[in-house]
Amino acid sequence: MTDLTLTNLTKQYPGAAQPALHDLTLAAKSGSMIALLGPSGCGKTTAMKLIAGLIEPTSGEVLFDGRSVLHDPPETRGAVMVFQNPLLFPHLDVAANVGFGLRMRGVARAEIDARVADMLAMVQLSSLGSRRPAALSGGQQQRVALARALIVRPRLLLLDEPLSNLDAHLRIEMRDLIKSLQRETGVTTLFVTHDQAEAAIIADEIALILDGRLAQFGPAQSLFQRPSSLAVARFFGLRNVVSGDLSGGRFTSPLGALRCGTATGDGPSVMALRPDAIVIGAGHENTLSATLSSRVYMGTRTQLWLQVGAVQLEAFVPPDQASHLEIGASLQIHVPSAAIWLLPPGEGHIHD
Amino acid sequence: MPDRKTVLMLAPAVIVLGGLCLGGLLVAGLRSLDVQIMTGTGTLSLDAYWSVLGQPEFLQSLGFSLYVALTATFLSTLVAVWAALLLRQRFGGRGLLAFIFQLTLTLPHLIGAIGILYLLSQSGLVARLAYGVGMIDRPSEFPALVYDRFGIGIIVQYVWKEVPFITVILLAQMQTLGEDFESVARSLGASRWQSFRHVLLPMIMPGVLAASVLVFAFTFGVYEVPLILGPNTPATLPVLAYRKFTDVDLAARAEAMALAVIIAVISAVLVALYLWAARRDRWT
Amino acid sequence: MTRAGRRFRRVAVGALALWSLLPLIPLGIWSVAHGWRFPDILPANLTGSSWVFALSDASGVLGSFAVTAAIAGATTVAALIIGLPAARALGMHEFRGKLLVQTLILIPVIVPGIAFALGLHGVFLTLGLTNSVLGVVLVHLVPALPYMILILAGVFAAHDTDFEDQARSLGASRAQTFWHVTLPAIMPGVVVACLFTFLISWSQFLLTLMIGGGRVVTMPMLLFGFATSGRNDLTGAIALIYILPGLVILLATSRFLSGRPAALAAPGHA
Numbered sequence: 001m002t003d004l005t006l007t008n009l010t011k012q013y014p015g016a017a018q019p020a021l022h023d024l025t026l027a028a029k030s031g032s033m034i035a036l037l038g039p040s041g042c043g044k045t046t047a048m049k050l051i052a053g054l055i056e057p058t059s060g061e062v063l064f065d066g067r068s069v070l071h072d073p074p075e076t077r078g079a080v081m082v083f084q085n086p087l088l089f090p091h092l093d094v095a096a097n098v099g100f101g102l103r104m105r106g107v108a109r110a111e112i113d114a115r116v117a118d119m120l121a122m123v124q125l126s127s128l129g130s131r132r133p134a135a136l137s138g139g140q141q142q143r144v145a146l147a148r149a150l151i152v153r154p155r156l157l158l159l160d161e162p163l164s165n166l167d168a169h170l171r172i173e174m175r176d177l178i179k180s181l182q183r184e185t186g187v188t189t190l191f192v193t194h195d196q197a198e199a200a201i202i203a204d205e206i207a208l209i210l211d212g213r214l215a216q217f218g219p220a221q222s223l224f225q226r227p228s229s230l231a232v233a234r235f236f237g238l239r240n241v242v243s244g245d246l247s248g249g250r251f252t253s254p255l256g257a258l259r260c261g262t263a264t265g266d267g268p269s270v271m272a273l274r275p276d277a278i279v280i281g282a283g284h285e286n287t288l289s290a291t292l293s294s295r296v297y298m299g300t301r302t303q304l305w306l307q308v309g310a311v312q313l314e315a316f317v318p319p320d321q322a323s324h325l326e327i328g329a330s331l332q333i334h335v336p337s338a339a340i341w342l343l344p345p346g347e348g349h350i351h352d
Numbered sequence: 353m354p355d356r357k358t359v360l361m362l363a364p365a366v367i368v369l370g371g372l373c374l375g376g377l378l379v380a381g382l383r384s385l386d387v388q389i390m391t392g393t394g395t396l397s398l399d400a401y402w403s404v405l406g407q408p409e410f411l412q413s414l415g416f417s418l419y420v421a422l423t424a425t426f427l428s429t430l431v432a433v434w435a436a437l438l439l440r441q442r443f444g445g446r447g448l449l450a451f452i453f454q455l456t457l458t459l460p461h462l463i464g465a466i467g468i469l470y471l472l473s474q475s476g477l478v479a480r481l482a483y484g485v486g487m488i489d490r491p492s493e494f495p496a497l498v499y500d501r502f503g504i505g506i507i508v509q510y511v512w513k514e515v516p517f518i519t520v521i522l523l524a525q526m527q528t529l530g531e532d533f534e535s536v537a538r539s540l541g542a543s544r545w546q547s548f549r550h551v552l553l554p555m556i557m558p559g560v561l562a563a564s565v566l567v568f569a570f571t572f573g574v575y576e577v578p579l580i581l582g583p584n585t586p587a588t589l590p591v592l593a594y595r596k597f598t599d600v601d602l603a604a605r606a607e608a609m610a611l612a613v614i615i616a617v618i619s620a621v622l623v624a625l626y627l628w629a630a631r632r633d634r635w636t
Numbered sequence: 637m638t639r640a641g642r643r644f645r646r647v648a649v650g651a652l653a654l655w656s657l658l659p660l661i662p663l664g665i666w667s668v669a670h671g672w673r674f675p676d677i678l679p680a681n682l683t684g685s686s687w688v689f690a691l692s693d694a695s696g697v698l699g700s701f702a703v704t705a706a707i708a709g710a711t712t713v714a715a716l717i718i719g720l721p722a723a724r725a726l727g728m729h730e731f732r733g734k735l736l737v738q739t740l741i742l743i744p745v746i747v748p749g750i751a752f753a754l755g756l757h758g759v760f761l762t763l764g765l766t767n768s769v770l771g772v773v774l775v776h777l778v779p780a781l782p783y784m785i786l787i788l789a790g791v792f793a794a795h796d797t798d799f800e801d802q803a804r805s806l807g808a809s810r811a812q813t814f815w816h817v818t819l820p821a822i823m824p825g826v827v828v829a830c831l832f833t834f835l836i837s838w839s840q841f842l843l844t845l846m847i848g849g850g851r852v853v854t855m856p857m858l859l860f861g862f863a864t865s866g867r868n869d870l871t872g873a874i875a876l877i878y879i880l881p882g883l884v885i886l887l888a889t890s891r892f893l894s895g896r897p898a899a900l901a902a903p904g905h906a
Contacts, residue, residue, distance in 0.1 A: 049535070052535075052538075052539045053538075053539075054535045054538060054539065073538075073543070073544075074535075074538040074539050075538055075539075075540075075541045075542055075543050075546075076541075077539075078541075079539060080539045080540055081535065081536065081539045082536075083532055083535075083536065085532065087532050087533050087536045089533065089537075089551055089554075089555070090555065091554040091555060091557075100537070100540055100542075100550075101540035101541045101542075103550075104537070104540065104541045104542040104543070104546050104550070105541050148540065149540070152540055152541055158539075354725075354729075354731035354732060354733060354734075355731070358725045358729055358731050360721075361721035361722055361724060361725040362721070362722050362725050362726075362737055364717075364718040364721070364722070365718050365719060365721075365722035365741070365781060365785060366722075366737060366740060368718055368777055368781060369740055369741060369743070369744060369778065369781055369782070370740060372752070372756060372774065372775065372777065372778045373743055373744045373747065373752050373778050374740075374743070374752075375752075375755070375756070375759070376751075376752030376753060376754070376755040376756035376759070376778075377747070377751060377752045377755060378755065379755030379756065379758060379759055380751065380752065380754050380755030381755070382755075383755065383758065435652055438645065438648055438649065438652070441645070443642075443645060443649075445646075445649055446649075448653065449649050449652060449653050451886075451890065452652075452653050452656045452657060453652075453656060454886055454890065455656070455882075455883065455886060456656045458835055458879075458882035458883070458885065458886050459660075459879055459882060460838070460839035460841070460856060460878070460879070460882075461839070461841070462839075462841055462856050462859060462860065463659065463660075463663070463859075463875055463878065463879055464659045466659075466663065466859070466863050466871060466875060467658070467659020467660055467661075467662060467663050467875070468658075468659050469863075470659075470662035470663065470666060470868060470872075471658060471659060471661075471662050475674040476662065477661065477662045477665075477677075479674070479675075480674060480675050480676065480677050481677060483674070483675035484675065484677050491674055509659075512655065512656070512658070512659060515652075515655075515656075516656065566745070566746065569745075569746040569747075569748075572748065573747070573748020573749065573750065573751070574748070575748075575749070575750055575841065575842040576841040576842065576856075576860070580860075580863070590748055590750040590842075593750050593754065594750060594754075594842075594846075597754055597757075608754055609754055609755065612750060612751045612752075612754040612755065613751075615747075615748055615750060615751045616747055616748075616751040616752070619746050619747040619748060619751065620747070622746055626742070626746065627739065627742075
């Protein structure tokens with residue numbers, strides 16, 4: 001299949017103050033599924049269109065298997081996009097929509113018919129070939145769009161928020177279908193989404209894009225647990241950020257001195273603490289005294305706001321551990337040293 | 353039945369348009385059959401129709417009107433589709449061209465007709481330029497582009513006037529569609545031409561058809577443009593009808609009415625075509 | 637896009653722009669020409685005398701301008717009063733027979749003026765409406781009213797009545813809701829519909845000729861008279877005066893129109 005490499009890819013639209021995409025460098029191994037994650041307007045869709053050849057980059061390279069494709073028009077690149085809106089051609093029936101790409105390539109009628117039938121079976125829509133797109137449900141339309149893309153055996157499949165127009169239960173169904181079809185066909189796939197859970201579930205690796213720049217690239221777990229910057233931590237909703245000073249494996253801050261497991265260089269640092277890392281009760285290290293200022297039951301977990309000195313910390317704990325706690329009560333908590341993640345300082349505090 | 357309130361809201365408009373437009377057509381119809389509605393006299397006869405249909409000038413006029421309107425509609429549609437594709441792109445000067453098109457739309461036909469006359473007549477601006485580059489030596493050598501039996505001046509005026517009209521309609525339609533359909537087609541392997549031919553064109557076709565029908569109806573029925581730019585014979589049907597209406601021979605009046613009815617019937621066919629085209633504008 | 641493509645586009649845009657302005661060029665030159673004979677490409681001498689004459693009482697232009705504006709104004713007001721309720725019904729309600737009403741409204745758009753005006757002339761003659769301004773206003777309503785209704789129906793169709801329900805639920809009376817919520821929402825559309833209805837009446841030739849009978853001298857009647865009398869210089873000046881309101885209206889509404897260019901399709905087409 002196809003290795004995708006992006007080098008220093010930049011797109012500046014005429015008249016725009018900021019580049020839509022800034023210096024994106026990324027490598028997707030053949031057969032992998034990469035999520036492009038980021039808030040809306042961060043440049044994800046621009047990156048897709050650059051790869052598909054629908055727009056031209058201001059600078060940088062797009063390589064398929066090490067070969068630049070920048071001079072290939074979209075129709076010969078073999079990078080097929082599926083948009084958020086299914087965009088089925090309204091004047092063609094379902095089968096003609098699915099067979100569209102083959103027809104454009106001048107494939108023989110009989111072969112088109114056979115491959116369309118196979119493809120419709122794969123997306124479980126065999127009986128709907130003669131329907132008009134308007135007669136399909138949203139989920140069916142999106143499956144047709146997927147079939148229409150896969151039938152041309154693309155080198156690269158580019159999915160631009162394909163789930164976000166669907167209802168909750170259809171999203172899960174469609175997500176699983178995409179994942180299984182991707183495994184089956186082995187097509188290198190880029191999946192644009194603004195939903196971190198969706199990205200984590202569907203993708204092998206996540207490329208987080210913030211303000212047109214690649215903020216972090218790696219497996220989901222590393223982004224969640226080891227954010228490379230405060231901006232990344234903030235994107236994942238982390239609010240426990242405390243400035244302090246690192247010296248000899250101890251982090252000194254308004255919370256007091258905490259032992260940390262993976263500390264590197266000494267000097268001013270910022271601690272990012274995941275809310276689910278905080279444990280109620282004293283521990284053998286990093287025990288703190290706190291006052292409970294708010295408690296919200298959230299179903300599978302309970303959110304606590306804890307006042308520790310001048311600092312507010314957010315904690316997620318199992319509901320049964322928090323049910324007996326009263327607002328205003330004093331309690332002891334502890335933070336395992338392995339859960340403390342230190343970042344270089346510079347972007348200030350995020351006390352909420 | 354609509355409720356009372358809706359009926360009351362619609363009544364004034366229906367009465368005015370029905371009374372004046374359909375009423376005018378009805379009176380013309382009756383008078384073409386030699387029924388005098390005001391005096392209640394007359395016979396019921398088709399003489400005026402037989403008379404009109406028997407005149408070679410009628411068939412000439414009908415053919416000329418259809419030819420001019422068809423040619424102008426075809427050329428305008430062709431240029432307008434291309435202009436709309438052009439104006440859809442983002443580039444400097446696009447706003448200016450859009451404004452100029454809007455300006456042309458607001459100009460009365462009369463202005464365009466006189467302007468084209470001063471442009472294309474044998475002593476007009478184009479003839480002077482032709483003299484300037486040595487193509488002609490005197491005005492009479494310049495080809496007859498107005499008052500000519502090919503209706504070139506009329507057609508030029510219609511294309512001038514209708515290209516912006518169709519362009520504006522198609523542009524609005526293309527903006528509603530967006531560019532994503534074509535992006536999908538391109539990424540599925542369609543060339544630029546294929547994505548136009550197999551995706552955009554079928555999708556805008558209902559709009560193209562509807563606009564063309566309207567343009568055909570307009571160009572078929574305009575009076576002042578062929579009056580100023582057209583030949584004496586063949587005259588277009590509206591010019592012929594008005595000429596018969598003002599003829600000193602009162603028998604020609606009934607023939608004028610018959611022509612009015614014939615023009616209306618041809619237009620009615622167009623209304624039906626338009627409704628058919630507009631109804632197709634739904635992909636169900 | 638390639639360099640050659642961009643160059644082609646520039647040429648194409650220039651050609652279309654020039655083509656669209658072409659008929660205005662000889663009119664403009666003639667209006668300031670002093671003896672512009674074949675084969676001069678440009679007049680040897682320029683003069684403002686055509687404009688001076690056109691704007692003097694002797695030419696009748698200013699009087700005709702006023703008559704045309706009065707007729708167009710009256711047509712617009714009448715079309716608004718008649719068209720507003722109909723447009724609201726068509727834009728916001730579904731009812732049986734809607735297609736029939738829509739078709740009736742489309743008929744004057746498509747059927748040429750000559751077809752109904754010939755019959756109408758006899759009726760107006762009997763009623764004493766020929767050769768009168770009132771008669772001309774009435775006959776102008778036929779092409780003007782459909783466009784007023786079509787534009788306003790579009791405005792009403794796009795109007796979200798939830799805003800009115802919201803206002804009522806916040807304590808506004810029916811009258812207050814209309815005044816503070818409905819009216820501001822539809823006002824831009826109403827203004828544009830009125831301006832373009834005005835232009836439709838302003839552009840009428842044949843209907844004025846037939847019903848006005850040469851007695852009601854609107855601008856197009858006057859302009860046609862000068863054009864057929866061979867006074868190209870005066871024709872040029874009067875033509876430019878004649879198109880002035882259209883230009884002003886276009887400039888005034890261009891911001892609104894950028895969103896809905898189809899509204900423009902109206903004038904000059906009826």
